[in-house]
Amino acid sequence: MLGPELEAMESEWAAWCGSKHAVGVSSGLDAMHLILRTWGIGEGDEVIVPSNTYIATWLAVSHSGAKPVPVEPDWSTCCLDPVLIERAITPRTRAIVAVHLYGHPCDMGRIMAIAKKHGLLVLEDAAQAHGAEWDFKKIGSHGDAVAWSFYPSKNLGALGDAGAVTTNDAELTKKLRMLRNYGSAVRYVNEEVGFNNRLEELHAAILRIKIRYLEEWNCRRHELAMRYSSAFSKLENVTLPITQPNAKHAWHLYTMRTPNRDALRVHLEKSGIGTLIHYPIPPHKQKAYKHLGLADMSFPIAEKIHEQTLSLPLGPHLSEHSQDHIISSVLCQADCIKAA
Numbered sequence: 338m339l340g341p342e343l344e345a346m347e348s349e350w351a352a353w354c355g356s357k358h359a360v361g362v363s364s365g366l367d368a369m370h371l372i373l374r375t376w377g378i379g380e381g382d383e384v385i386v387p388s389n390t391y392i393a394t395w396l397a398v399s400h401s402g403a404k405p406v407p408v409e410p411d412w413s414t415c416c417l418d419p420v421l422i423e424r425a426i427t428p429r430t431r432a433i434v435a436v437h438l439y440g441h442p443c444d445m446g447r448i449m450a451i452a453k454k455h456g457l458l459v460l461e462d463a464a465q466a467h468g469a470e471w472d473f474k475k476i477g478s479h480g481d482a483v484a485w486s487f488y489p490s491k492n493l494g495a496l497g498d499a500g501a502v503t504t505n506d507a508e509l510t511k512k513l514r515m516l517r518n519y520g521s522a523v524r525y526v527n528e529e530v531g532f533n534n535r536l537e538e539l540h541a542a543i544l545r546i547k548i549r550y551l552e553e554w555n556c557r558r559h560e561l562a563m564r565y566s567s568a569f570s571k572l573e574n575v576t577l578p579i580t581q582p583n584a585k586h587a588w589h590l591y592t593m594r595t596p597n598r599d600a601l602r603v604h605l606e607k608s609g610i611g612t613l614i615h616y617p618i619p620p621h622k623q624k625a626y627k628h629l630g631l632a633d634m635s636f637p638i639a640e641k642i643h644e645q646t647l648s649l650p651l652g653p654h655l656s657e658h659s660q661d662h663i664i665s666s667v668l669c670q671a672d673c674i675k676a677a
C-alpha cells in the first residue's frame with residue numbers, strides 16, 4: 338500500500354488533467370468526503386449540490402455532517418444552473434459541489450465567479466468527466482478540488498473501487514494524504530482522526546496503463562455519440578444531449594430524453610439492447626433523505642430528467658455494427674416516441 342505504483346499514478350494523473358497534485362483514494366465518494374472534511378466543513382454548514390445527480394454527491398456532504406442544499410440544473414446540459422445557485426446561498430453556505438454530469442462540464446467560469454463573490458469553496462464532482470474541458474482547459478483544477486471516481490465503468494476505470502483528488506493546493510494535498518491513511522503521515526503517529534481510504538497498488542498499476550489509452554477511447558466515445566445524434570436528429574419529442582460552445586464533452590453517457598422513455602426501454606430490451614436510467618429516483622425523493630423533508634418540495638427540472646432520461650450503450654468497445662442495430666431499433670419506435 339502507498340507504494341511506487343500509486344506515487345507514479347498520482348503524478349501521471351495530475352499531469353494528464355493539468356493539475357499540480359493528485360491524491361489516490363479508495364472511491365469517488367471517499368474523495369468528496371475527504372475534501373469536505375479537510376476543508377473543515379461539517380455540522381451546521383450547508384453545501385450546494387445539484388438536485389439531479391448520483392446519490393454519492395449528496396452522501397459525501399451528509400457524511401461530513403453538513404446539509405446538502407439542492408439547486409436545479411439547466412435543462413439543456415443537466416448541470417447546475419448558475420443563475421439559481423446564488424438564490425440558494427445563506428450565511429451557512431460553505432461550498433458548492435459542481436457535478437459534471439454525464440460528462441458535460443458545468444459552467445465553471447460562472448460558478449467560480451459566484452464562489453469568489455460569496456467566499457465559498459468549489460468541489461468538482463468529476464466522476465463522469467475524465468477528459469472533459471471547460472474553456473479549452475481540462476477538468477482537473479478549475480475548482481478548489483476535484484473528485485474523481487475510477488469505478489470500473491468510468492471512462493478511466495480500475496478493476497474495482499478507486500478514486501482520486503486533484504488540486505493545485507499543496508496544503509490540501511498534504512492533509513488529504515494524511516486523512517486517507519488513518520490521519521497519519523509518519524507510521525504510528527496520528528495527527529487526525531483519519532480513515533482507511535487508500536488506493537491499492539494493483540489498481541494504480543492498472544490505471545497507469547489505461548491512462549495511455551484514455552484520449553483515444555474518449556475520441557471513440559465522441560464519434561459514437563455524434564453518430565447517435567445525427568441518426569436521431571429528426572426524431573420528434575426527443576431531447577438529445579448537447580455540448581455548449583466552450584465545452585468539451587467526455588461522453589461518459591449518451592442520455593436521450595423522451596416522455597415515452599419506459600415504452601422505448603421495453604422495446605430495446607426485447608431487441609437485446611440493455612439501457613440504463615441515470616437516475617430513476619432523484620436524491621430528494623430517496624428514503625435516505627426523508628429527514629430533510631424535501632420529498633414534497635418541487636424540483637421540476639430534476640424530476641423531469643429522472644422521468645425521461647435513457648442512457649444508450651456507449652463505450653470504446655461498441656462496434657458500428659452494434660450501434661447500427663441500436664439506432665435502427667430506436668428509429669423504428671419513432672411513431673411511439675412522437676405520440677407520447
Ligand SMILES: Cc1ncc(COP(=O)(O)O)c(C=O)c1O
Nearest residue numbers: 364365366391393394464486488
Ligand atoms: C456523479 C457521480 N458522483 C460520484 C460517484 C461516486 O463514485 P464512486 O462509485 O467511485 O464512489 C459516481 C459514481 O458512480 C458518480 O457517477
